[in-house]
Amino acid sequence: MRLMSDEEKFDAIIVGAGPAGSACAYLLAKAGKSVLVIERGTSAGSKNLTGGRLYTYALELVEPGLYTQAPLERKVVREQIMMLGESSGVTIDYVDYSFKADIPQSYTVLRAHFDEWFAGQAEEQGAMVASGIRVDDLLIKDGKVVGVKAGEDEMFADIVIGADGVNSFMAQKAGLCNDITTQMVGVGIKEIIELPADTIQKRFNLAPDEGTARVILGCTEGIQGGGFLYTNKDSVSLGIVYSPESAAKQSKSVQEIYQDLKMHPAIYPLIEGGTTVGYGAHMVPESGLKGVPKKLYRDGFVVVGDAAGFCINTGTILRGIDLAIVSGVAAARAIISAQTAAEVGPNYVSELEKLNLTPTLKLFAGWPEITSIPRMASAYPQLVNDALKFMFTVDGTVPDKMPKAMMKIAKKHVSFGQLVADGWKGVTSI
């Protein structure tokens, strides 16, 4: 990296080389702007984690066809929802080969590889990526953000982009939001379990380029949250996401709860013989639109990606990386099109609208209410398992009549009042 004199000023400084930061840097550099990306990890991606997958449309916004060069894992054609009981599991397996036609809808991804590649792409466009530097503060002069401070170094720019992730100290320092609260976040933990590619293909019924994305309910011992499983090329990402607030109400370490999921009789055969090669944890924004700062900019500063709380969780669809990229694109477009510095912020907000990010967040604004219904984590998945157990059990006795049996099973897990309340919540939230 070349040394910077005090006088040197960039068109833009981006804090954080995740997908939001790199998308923004890529487009700004391509448009001829001088861009400095500052990343605290030794390389881009070394601090980052996903379940997870990337919805391809977002990369297409950066550069059509760019995804063909990206280090992506498998094209997702199988979308699964699994509900676990004590020693049983119900899996809804939706396979759709149109998901991999033309531009595949989504790919499983490992962020250490992907983020490093993406930052490299931004560099090729002319952005400067400085890794291994932690930004400590924003420089504010006359009410305007004019740069950043890292240790003793001060660096200046016309605009600073806060792309520093879910614990966004930049957005807080800019005064756009208060510190995050426990209701706003989930915590994801996962292991990467290495398995031969053909074993993965056999176990999940996949062709060599195809992948599975699975959400799992009933695996968090009643803690609000759920599990996930994604097939990578030579590994499986298995993890849980939990509400820390809910986890704190019981006494078992979340790490142990996750270990029990690994050993669940309906999960273990999928990973048997594998070797754990990675373990990580990360917070994720969980409250959707409610967690997004009222104001996404101030003079000289905009906030993008997880730092802005952009996330969508419908239970079947989990979006974060794509929204990060879209917001990075929006910020870049806003900066490029602005005639004056004052236009950048308002332009950014209107680009987020045009790129459908804000309207989509609004549409799903009520969904966190549903995913946070306590019974989603335990009572309902168990109820489904018990119902199917009844439907498949033959033991030579005379079974109960179907309606009576189902009523009995339902009553075991939820009261009539709870059912009505949850139904009402469901209807009113969506």
Place this chain on the structure above:
Amino acid sequence: MTVKKLGAEELLGIDKFTVDEEEPHIVIDKAICAQCKDKPCLVVCPAALYTLKDGEINFDYAGCLECGTCRVMCRDKGITKWTYPRGTFGVGFRYG
């Protein structure tokens, strides 16, 4: 190899850490922690770095995954400092 339950220490042994010996990025005040009834840190930390030893909170920042869960969950603000590690230090995910 086969899949088995792994303890926190075994899991953290898989990851790459560059520990900043000079400057801990998380500091706790055990006197404040002693007064805290809930002690949510004991269960919510994915690296299980907070443990009870003779009734006192024991903590080592060395295996921190930098998720920030303890920071948002800390009830009585016994965590007196929480920053990201200085540049290049801390966890490095190989896969992410």
